[in-house]
Amino acid sequence: MAIAMEEDDRVFLMGEDIGVYGGAFQVTGDLVHRFGEDRVMDTPISELGGAGVAVGAALAGMRPIFEFQFSDFMTLAMEQIVNQAAKIHYMLGGAVSVPLVMRFPAGSGTGAAAQHSQSLEAWLAHVPGLKVIQPSTPYDAKGMLLAAVADPDPVMIFEHKLLYKMKGPVPEGHYTVPIGKAETRRVGRDVTIVATSIMVHKALAAAEQLAAEDIEAEVVDLRSLRPIDTQAIIDSVKHTSRLVCVYEGVKTLGIGAEISASIAESEAFDYLDAPIVRLGGADCPLPYNPELEKAAVPQVPDIIEAVRALVRRKV
Amino acid sequence: MATEIILPRVDMDMATGKVIAWHAEDGARVEKGQLLFDIETDKAAMEIEAPASGVLRIVDARIGVDVPVGNTIGWIGAADEVPSAPAKPVPAANSDAGLRAAALQMLPAERVTAEDGVKTPRATPCARRLAKQHGIDLATVIGTGPRRRVQSDDVRKVIEQTPATTPTTAAAPTAPATQRAVAPGGLHRVWLRQGNGAPSVLIHGFGAELSSWRPLLTASGDVGPVLAIDLPGHGKSPMTEGADLPALVGAVEETLAEENVASLHLLGHSLGGAVATLLATRGAVEVRSLLLLDPAGLGPEINGAFIAGFLRAESEASLVPWLRELVSKEANLPQGLAAATLRQRRDGRLVAAQARIAATVLPDGTQAFSTRALFETLSIPAKIVFGTDDRIIPARHALGLPGTVALHLFPGTGHTPQLERRSEVARLWVELLRAAG
Numbered sequence: 001m002a003i004a005m006e007e008d009d010r011v012f013l014m015g016e017d018i019g020v021y022g023g024a025f026q027v028t029g030d031l032v033h034r035f036g037e038d039r040v041m042d043t044p045i046s047e048l049g050g051a052g053v054a055v056g057a058a059l060a061g062m063r064p065i066f067e068f069q070f071s072d073f074m075t076l077a078m079e080q081i082v083n084q085a086a087k088i089h090y091m092l093g094g095a096v097s098v099p100l101v102m103r104f105p106a107g108s109g110t111g112a113a114a115q116h117s118q119s120l121e122a123w124l125a126h127v128p129g130l131k132v133i134q135p136s137t138p139y140d141a142k143g144m145l146l147a148a149v150a151d152p153d154p155v156m157i158f159e160h161k162l163l164y165k166m167k168g169p170v171p172e173g174h175y176t177v178p179i180g181k182a183e184t185r186r187v188g189r190d191v192t193i194v195a196t197s198i199m200v201h202k203a204l205a206a207a208e209q210l211a212a213e214d215i216e217a218e219v220v221d222l223r224s225l226r227p228i229d230t231q232a233i234i235d236s237v238k239h240t241s242r243l244v245c246v247y248e249g250v251k252t253l254g255i256g257a258e259i260s261a262s263i264a265e266s267e268a269f270d271y272l273d274a275p276i277v278r279l280g281g282a283d284c285p286l287p288y289n290p291e292l293e294k295a296a297v298p299q300v301p302d303i304i305e306a307v308r309a310l311v312r313r314k315v
Numbered sequence: 316m317a318t319e320i321i322l323p324r325v326d327m328d329m330a331t332g333k334v335i336a337w338h339a340e341d342g343a344r345v346e347k348g349q350l351l352f353d354i355e356t357d358k359a360a361m362e363i364e365a366p367a368s369g370v371l372r373i374v375d376a377r378i379g380v381d382v383p384v385g386n387t388i389g390w391i392g393a394a395d396e397v398p399s400a401p402a403k404p405v406p407a408a409n410s411d412a413g414l415r416a417a418a419l420q421m422l423p424a425e426r427v428t429a430e431d432g433v434k435t436p437r438a439t440p441c442a443r444r445l446a447k448q449h450g451i452d453l454a455t456v457i458g459t460g461p462r463r464r465v466q467s468d469d470v471r472k473v474i475e476q477t478p479a480t481t482p483t484t485a486a487a488p489t490a491p492a493t494q495r496a497v498a499p500g501g502l503h504r505v506w507l508r509q510g511n512g513a514p515s516v517l518i519h520g521f522g523a524e525l526s527s528w529r530p531l532l533t534a535s536g537d538v539g540p541v542l543a544i545d546l547p548g549h550g551k552s553p554m555t556e557g558a559d560l561p562a563l564v565g566a567v568e569e570t571l572a573e574e575n576v577a578s579l580h581l582l583g584h585s586l587g588g589a590v591a592t593l594l595a596t597r598g599a600v601e602v603r604s605l606l607l608l609d610p611a612g613l614g615p616e617i618n619g620a621f622i623a624g625f626l627r628a629e630s631e632a633s634l635v636p637w638l639r640e641l642v643s644k645e646a647n648l649p650q651g652l653a654a655a656t657l658r659q660r661r662d663g664r665l666v667a668a669q670a671r672i673a674a675t676v677l678p679d680g681t682q683a684f685s686t687r688a689l690f691e692t693l694s695i696p697a698k699i700v701f702g703t704d705d706r707i708i709p710a711r712h713a714l715g716l717p718g719t720v721a722l723h724l725f726p727g728t729g730h731t732p733q734l735e736r737r738s739e740v741a742r743l744w745v746e747l748l749r750a751a752g
Contacts, residue, residue, distance in 0.1 A: 241441050241467060273441035273467045274460075313460050 001028070001065060003174055004149040005035055008063060011149060012039040014054055015067030015103075024069040025105050025164050051077035051102075055085045055154075058100040063149055070116045071104030071158060074124070085154040086129030100154040101145070107160040107198060107248055108293055114285035117293070119249035121158040121196075122258075125225035131155040131179055132225040136200040138168040140223060143177030151179065160198040160248075182229035184236065188216035190311050191242040194233055194259055196222045199246040199298060206303035215311050225255060233259060234268040241273035242310050248297050251280025274310050279303060317392030318367035322354065324384045324448045325361045331381040332356045334388065339365075341373040345391060347452070348551070352388075362505065366450045367391045385448065438465035445470040455658055476526065476655030501570040503551035504544040507532055513578045513603055514540035515748070518567065520585030521611075521677070522625055522669055524550030524659070527584075527733075530649060534737040538744055542579075544570055546587065548668025550659070558668075558675040560684050564593045571600055580748060584608040584733060585708065586676070592686040595693065604751035605697040606744055609705050609730050611677075612686030614712030619680025621707055622673050626666055631657065643704040643729040682708075690716050696750045697721065698743055702728030702735065 004011045012035075018028040019042040032040040043050035047068065054066040068074055074081065085098045108117040125132040131153055135141040141159065148155035185200060186207050195203040200221040207217040218236050222229065237243050243263055245256035256278030263269065263276060282296040308314075322332055336353045339345045347368040354361050365371075368391070375388040382388065436453040438446070442465045446453050449470070456473050458465035505525055507517075515538055517528045525543035532541065545552035547566050555566045567590060571579070578601040583591030588610025595602040611617065621640050628634035631653045638656075642648050660666050676683055690697070698721040701710040707730040713722050723743060728735045 270440045270444040273439045313466065 001145065002031060002034065004063075004065075004146060005031075005039060007174065008149070010061065010063045011065065012041065012057075012062065013065050013067065014041045014043050014050055016043055016045055016050070016069050018042060018067050023067060025161060027067065027103070027105075027159075027164070047073045047076035048080060051080035052084075054100055054102070055080050055088075055098060058085070058098045058154070059088065059096055063099050063101070065101040065103065065149065067103045068105065070112070071106035071120055072115050072118050074102075074104060074120060081124065081130070081154070081156070082127050086127050089153065090129060097152040098154045099149075099152050101148045101151075102154070102156050104156065104158045105161050105164075106158045107162060108281075108286050108297055109162045109198075111288065111290055111293065113288040117286040119158070119197075119247070119281065121156075121225055122249050122254050124156050125228075125255070125258075127226075129153070130226060132158070133179055133223060134158045134160075134197040134225065135177075135223060136160075136163065136195075136197050136221050138166060138170045140177050140183075142170055143175050144179060144223070146174060147176040147179050150176065155179065158197065162198055163201075166201075177223075180224045180227040180229060182223055182232035183221045184218065184232070185221050186217065186219040188218035188240065190216050190240060191244060191307050192218045192220060192233065192236040192240045193244045193246055193303065193307065194220045194222055194236075195246040196225070196255060197248065199248055202298065202300050203246055203303055205300045206307065209300070209304055210307055213308070215307060217307055222255075222259075228258070228262075230259075230262045230266065233263060234266045237263055237268040238271045241271050243272070244277045244279065244303070244306055244310065246279045246298050246303055248281050250283055251278055252283050254278075254280045256280050274313070277306050277310055279306055317372075317390045318369070318452075319387050319447070320351070320366065320389040320391060321447055321450075322382050322384055322386050322388055323363060323450050325354065325356065325359065329356045329358075329384055331383050333379050333381050334375075334377070335360070335379060337373065337376070337378075339371050341371060341376065343371050345369065345371045359509065360506065363450055365391060366452055370394045436465055437462065438470075439467065441467040442470045445474070449474050457654060472651035472654065473658075475649070476651045501573045502544050502547065502553075502566055504542055504570055504574065506540065507543050508538070508541040510540040512539045513580060514542050514576060515580040515582055515744070516567075516571065516576065517541060517543040518581070518583040518587030518590050519543075519546065519549065520587050520609075521622070521673065522549070522656075523584070523587075526550070531733040531737050531740060535741040536745060538741075538748060542574060542576065546590070548665060548672055554664070554668035554671070558671040560589060560593060560676055563590050563672070564597065567594060568597070568599045577601060578603060580604045580606070580751060582606045582608070582744065583610060585730065586611045588612065589684065589686050592689050595695065595697075596689045602695060604695055604747045605693070606747050607697070607699045608732050608740065609701050609708055609710075610686075610699060610713075611682055611708060612684060613716070614685075614709065615681055616709055616712075617677055617680060617682050618707045619677070622677055622680070626670050626673065629657070640706050641730045642735055643702060643727050644735070647729075647731075647735045649734065687716070690720055693717075693720070696747055698723060698747055700725065700732050700736075700740060700743060702730060702732050704728055705730045 013028060017024060019032040019040055022029045054064040057064045085100055089097045106119050121132055124130055133144050135144045148157060186204055193203040203219045207219055210217055218240055220232060220236055245259045247255045260276040279298040279302055286296055287293050332354045334352050335355045338350045338352060345365045347365050349365045350362055351365040352363050354363060371391055373389040438453050445467055451473055453465055456465050456469050459469055460466040519525060519527050525545050528543050544567055546563055547555040555562050580603050581591040581595060588607035589612035591605060592612060595605050621637055624637040628637060634653045638648055638653055639645050699713050700723045701713045703710045703724050703726050725732055725736050733740050
C-alpha cells in the first residue's frame with residue numbers, strides 16, 4: 001500500500017482503527033506516521049458511511065483503499081458496494097468509473113465466533129461490476145493489491161486472517177499480479193484440486209501426503225473469483241479427469257457449485273472420470289469452540305480422504 | 316436410440332481423417348461388427364466396423380475429404396428413427412413408445428431387467444468419450460468402478476484388446492496407403508503396417524486372433540509391410556468347410572491371392588507355425604523366409620488339458636488359469652486378454668468352430684499331423700524360436716531338425732515368446748528379413 005501511496009497522490013487509506021492503532025490485524029502498521037492522517041484516515045464505526053465516502057471519493061477521481069475490520073461487517077455496507085460501486089459505471093453509460101479497493105479480513109481459525117469468522121466472498125462474487133480476488137501468498141497479496149489499485153473498477157480483496165503471518169518471497173518495489181488468472185501451484189496427473197485462499201495451502205499439504213501413496217494431485221489456486229479463470233480449471237481437468245473444489249465458505253451455493261457447474265457445461269465434461277467433489281464449510285454458523293470451529297471447515301485430512309476416495313474409485 | 320457413427324481417432328496425432336470407402340450403402344441393414352468403412356490418415360489406413368446393428372444412414376458420404384475427428388458421419392438405428400440429414404443426436408424426449416420398442420430390440424437381452432426397465436450402461440463422461448472415439452459399444456465393457464460404473468480404464472482395456480479400431484503403430488510412410496478392403500469370402504485380415512516390398516504375413520495360433528500380434532509389433536522396428544490373418548473360425552474369420560490342416564492352409568492361400576500377395580515372409584505361432592510350414596512348401600505362393608514361434612507339427616504331444624479347458628471356459632475365473640499356461644510368468648499375460656476372449660465367444664460360433672478344428676488336428680492331446688519331413692526340402696532361411704518353459708508344446712520337439720534350420724531357445728519363456736521375448740523375437744524377425752532379402 002505504501003508503494004501505491006508513494007507512486008500516486010490520489011491513493012489514500014480509510015478504515016476503522018487503521019491509524020495510530022495500525023488496523024485490527026496490524027496491516028496498516030505505522031503508515032499514518034509516514035503519510036499523515038489525511039491519507040490514512042480513521043473512520044467512525046459506520047461501515048455504511050465509510051463505504052459511501054470511499055465510493056464518492058473514487059467517483060471524484062481519488063483511489064481509496066477501504067479496510068473492513070472483519071469481512072463480516074460488509075453486510076452493513078452492502079448498499080454502497082452492490083447498488084452503488086458496482087453499478088454506477090454502467091448506469092451512467094461508462095462516463096465515470098469507481099477505482100475503489102476494499103480489503104476484507106476473512107475466514108475462521110481465530111476463535112472469533114460466528115459474527116467475525118465468515119467467508120462471504122461468494123456474496124460479492126455474485127455481483128457483476130465488482131472484481132473479487134483472494135490472494136493466497138505474500139507475493140500475490142502485494143502484486144494483486146497493486147493491480148487492484150491500478151484497476152478502474154471496484155476490486156474486493158478477501159484476505160484470510162490466518163495468512164497475515166505467512167512468510168514468503170516478495171520482491172522489492174512495484175510489480176503486479178493480474179486479476180482473473182488462476183495459478184497452478186502443483187502439477188499432478190490424478191486429480192485437480194481447485195482451492196482458494198488458505199485452502200490452497202491445505203490442499204498442497206494434502207497433496208504432499210497423497211504423493212506418498214502414489215496419488216499425484218494438481219493444485220490450482222483460483223486467486224480470482226470474478227472474473228473467474230474457468231479455462232485454467234478446464235485445462236487441468238482435461239489432463240487429470242477428476243476434480244475436487246476446496247473452499248472455506250459455506251458449501252451450499254458456494255464457489256464449488258459455480259466451478260462444478262462450469263466444468264459440467266464445458267468441454268472438460270467429456271474428460272471427467274468421476275463425480276466432481278466439493279469440500280466447503282459446514283452449513284452452520286461458525287462455532288466459538290475451537291475444536292468445533294476446526295471441524296466446520298475443510299482440513300488437510302478431509303482433503304486427503306476425499307481425494308483418496310475419488311482416485312481409488314470409491315465415489 | 317440410434318447409434319452415432321463418428322470419425323474415430325485411430326492415431327494419437329490424428330486431427331482429421333478421410334473416409335476412403337463405405338462397405339455398406341445408405342439405407343442398408345448392417346450387423347454389429349460388420350466392416351462399415353475404411354478411413355485413411357497420413358499414417359495408416361484402417362477398417363472400421365459397425366458399432367451396432369440396424370439401418371445405416373450415411374450423413375457425410377464424401378469420399379477422400381478430410382473430416383475432423385469426432386464428426387458424425389452416419390447413424391445406425393431402426394428404419395424410421397435414423398436422421399436422414401446431418402443432424403443432432405436423437406433427443407431422448409422424442410422417444411415415443413415405438414422408438415423405445417426399437418431401442419429395446421437393439422439392446423442385448425441381459426440389460427433389460429424387471430426392476431430397472433432399460434439399463435443403459437453407467438459410464439463416466441470420460442469413458443463415453445473414449446468409447447465413442449474408438450467405436451466401442453459401452454454395453455460390451457465391464458465396469459469396475461463404484462456400482463459397476465464404466466470408467467476410462469475399463470474402456471482402455473477393451474481398446475488394447477480390440478483389433479481394427481486400435482491404432483496401428485507407426486505405419487511405414489514409404490508407400491501411399493492404398494485402400495485394401497476385405498473382399499467377401501476370404502479370411503479376415505488387417506494390414507497392420509503398410510509399405511513397399513514383400514510383406515510379412517502373420518498367422519496366429521490355436522484359439523488366438525490377429526490382434527495377438529500387436530504387442531510384438533509395438534516392439535518391432537522396420538519390418539516392412541505386415542499382413543495379419545485370422546485363421547478360419549478364429550477372430551473375425553468365418554469357419555471353412557474343412558477343419559483339417561490342408562483346409563486351413565487353403566483358406567490362407569485363397570486370402571493371399573485376394574490380397575495379390577505372391578511373394579512373402581511368413582511368421583507363424585503354434586498351430587499357425589504348422590500352417591506356415593505347409594504354405595512354405597506347397598508352392599502356391601513364393602515364401603522367402605520362415606519364422607516359427609513354438610510351432611506345432613514337430614512332435615506328437617500337445618497339452619490336451621489346455622485345449623479342453625480353454626474351449627470349455629465360460630468365465631474369467633475358469634479361463635484365466637488356462638491362459639496362465641501360455642506364459643512362463645503370469646505378469647507377461649496381457650491385461651484384459653480373458654475378458655476380450657470371452658467377449659468374442661459370446662455367440663458361441665467361435666468356440667464351436669475351434670472345437671471342430673481341435674477335434675480334427677489336435678485330438679486327445681495329440682498332434683495328428685507332422686511337418687517334420689517338410690523341413691528336409693526347405694531351401695529358404697528358416698528360424699524356429701522356442702520357450703524352454705513351454706507348457707503347451709514341449710521345446711524338445713524342435714530338436715533333430717536339419718542343421719540349416721536355426722533354433723533359438725529362450726529360457727524362462729513359455730508358449731508365447733512374442734509376448735515374453737518380444738524385443739528378441741522382433742530382432743530375429745528383422746535379421747531373417749535381411750538374410751532373405
